[in-house]
Amino acid sequence: MSLLERLGLSGRRVLILHHDDLGLTHAQNGAYLALGFPTGSVMVPGAWAGGVRGRDLGVHLVLTSEWPAPRMRPLTEGESLKDEAGFFPSSLEALWRRARAEEVERELRAQIEAARRLFTPTHLDTHQGAVLRPDLAEVYLRLAQEYRLPALVPESLEGLGIPKAFLPDLLRLMERAPFPRVRFLDPYGLPPEERLGFYLDLSRLPPGLYHLVHHGALPTPEGRALPDWATREADYFALSHPEVRRVLSEFHPLTWEEVGETL
Amino acid sequence: MSLLERLGLSGRRVLILHHDDLGLTHAQNGAYLALGFPTGSVMVPGAWAGGVRGRDLGVHLVLTSEWPAPRMRPLTEGESLKDEAGFFPSSLEALWRRARAEEVERELRAQIEAARRLFTPTHLDTHQGAVLRPDLAEVYLRLAQEYRLPALVPESLEGLGIPKAFLPDLLRLMERAPFPRVRFLDPYGLPPEERLGFYLDLSRLPPGLYHLVHHGALPTPEGRALPDWATREADYFALSHPEVRRVLSEFHPLTWEEVGETL
Numbered sequence: 103m104s105l106l107e108r109l110g111l112s113g114r115r116v117l118i119l120h121h122d123d124l125g126l127t128h129a130q131n132g133a134y135l136a137l138g139f140p141t142g143s144v145m146v147p148g149a150w151a152g153g154v155r156g157r158d159l160g161v162h163l164v165l166t167s168e169w170p171a172p173r174m175r176p177l178t179e180g181e182s183l184k185d186e187a188g189f190f191p192s193s194l195e196a197l198w199r200r201a202r203a204e205e206v207e208r209e210l211r212a213q214i215e216a217a218r219r220l221f222t223p224t225h226l227d228t229h230q231g232a233v234l235r236p237d238l239a240e241v242y243l244r245l246a247q248e249y250r251l252p253a254l255v256p257e258s259l260e261g262l263g264i265p266k267a268f269l270p271d272l273l274r275l276m277e278r279a280p281f282p283r284v285r286f287l288d289p290y291g292l293p294p295e296e297r298l299g300f301y302l303d304l305s306r307l308p309p310g311l312y313h314l315v316h317h318g319a320l321p322t323p324e325g326r327a328l329p330d331w332a333t334r335e336a337d338y339f340a341l342s343h344p345e346v347r348r349v350l351s352e353f354h355p356l357t358w359e360e361v362g363e364t365l
Numbered sequence: 366m367s368l369l370e371r372l373g374l375s376g377r378r379v380l381i382l383h384h385d386d387l388g389l390t391h392a393q394n395g396a397y398l399a400l401g402f403p404t405g406s407v408m409v410p411g412a413w414a415g416g417v418r419g420r421d422l423g424v425h426l427v428l429t430s431e432w433p434a435p436r437m438r439p440l441t442e443g444e445s446l447k448d449e450a451g452f453f454p455s456s457l458e459a460l461w462r463r464a465r466a467e468e469v470e471r472e473l474r475a476q477i478e479a480a481r482r483l484f485t486p487t488h489l490d491t492h493q494g495a496v497l498r499p500d501l502a503e504v505y506l507r508l509a510q511e512y513r514l515p516a517l518v519p520e521s522l523e524g525l526g527i528p529k530a531f532l533p534d535l536l537r538l539m540e541r542a543p544f545p546r547v548r549f550l551d552p553y554g555l556p557p558e559e560r561l562g563f564y565l566d567l568s569r570l571p572p573g574l575y576h577l578v579h580h581g582a583l584p585t586p587e588g589r590a591l592p593d594w595a596t597r598e599a600d601y602f603a604l605s606h607p608e609v610r611r612v613l614s615e616f617h618p619l620t621w622e623e624v625g626e627t628l
Contacts (some may be wrong), residue, residue, distance in 0.1 A: 129586070178442060187479050250517050
């Protein structure tokens with residue numbers, strides 16, 4: 103039985119609307135509060151991780167830190183997880199070239215344990231898809247099962263920019279994983295001026311289980327210090343728009359907490 | 366010979382105007398840029414440590430993290446340096462009860478080494494006076510000598526709220542330290558409405574070497590998320606005031622870089 107069948111939602115359009123990168127900045131946390139949707143995930147190494155309160159929060163597992171500031175450091179001392187100033191590597195390529203799986207496992211475990219001291223996590227996902235290297239994906243899925251937290255697993259790996267060499271092993275791991283596969287939507291890479299149209303077009307989607315990732319952030323000086331502030335504000339403004347709210351109301355809203363209860 | 370004699374400044378009023386807590390928030394870094402004074406020190410575990418650029422920056426050694434958010438974590442894994450969520454202890458009392466000197470030394474060394482990858486430090490000081498426990502003060506002064514960085518040492522320990530039991534050992538360490546003793550001024554605890562008066566009254570000070578600490582931060586939503594934002598903004602506004610600027614211009618301005626060159 104599929105997840106939607108178990109939930110009695112077959113043939114429906116079901117949406118997990120997911121706020122990424124909570125805990126990174128005050129602007130990101132502020133947008134979560136202002137928008138009022140329950141679901142998102144927290145970067146435990148982020149400075150503002152202690153300041154997130156909400157109903158359906160997961161652990162946004164971090165292994166990279168891509169901007170000059172703010173930057174994040176690992177909770178553990180694994181040499182393969184940091185650059186010379188002690189920050190996480192600034193790119194997936196740098197991470198995947200050096201990261202040792204056993205040091206990744208220690209770090210992800212530390213992030214999950216620390217998260218459990220701050221809130222009650224409902225799920226796992228990962229920043230920038232850092233765990234897509236197959237041996238790291240194995241760690242990710244194993245920890246999710248150990249901690250009894252559903253992990254985000256996309257329905258398809260196409261269009262996600264994943265190195266081709268990773269695909270056979272990843273597909274095998276995903277087939278075996280005891281988690282629902284979701285249709286992954288993420289407007290992050292679209293130009294900000296197309297954002298409202300993206301959200302309004304959701305009304306054309308066929309039935310299915312969708313996981314829509316957004317990066318909403320408040321328009322503040324701190325928020326605008328991130329190089330990608332424009333795409334974050336575009337999500338925030340679009341999701342504040344009454345017409346987008348009407349489109350979203352056509353979907354059955356689902357939380358990761360509800361997903362976890364079915365497992 | 367005293368420092369002022371070596372500098373040819375005997376009988377003058379000499380001021381190091383020092384911006385504390387850089388790297389902690391975007392608002393704190395923004396005030397440093399806006400005010401334009403050269404001297405301050407950077408919290409290396411702070412999220413914005415990578416975003417500070419300036420002429421006379423030291424390492425603001427961190428062993429405590431006192432607000433619910435933003436919070437800071439150690440760079441090293443010493444168990445005695447963190448609470449159960451992995452953050453630095455939230456108070457000096459909690460730190461001093463548990464901290465093992467060898468774990469403090471590893472952590473402070475890691476902060477200095479990481480700082481050297483981000484900028485060229487000119488001096489050391491410490492957040493909340495965390496190194497005032499005498500065995501930690503010994504580490505602080507020893508690392509300063511090893512890294513050839515002058516360390517902030519106050520002329521007097523009175524009025525700093527230091528536990529009496531620490532005083533005899535601290536005084537012995539300070540007498541032996543090869544660093545100039547400065548007259549420590551810090552309006553942090555004054556009510557914000559008395560801040561302008563505090564700075565204007567500097568014009569009455571007698572000759573001497575003064576180290577004036579301020580915590581200026583921009584008036585932004587992120588800056589105001591700190592419980593003590595009002596005292597930070599009060600410093601920022603007072604130091605932006607033309608009459609305060611005139612009072613400051615009566616002093617000979619000194620940098621830690623210049624202090625270091627005399628040692």
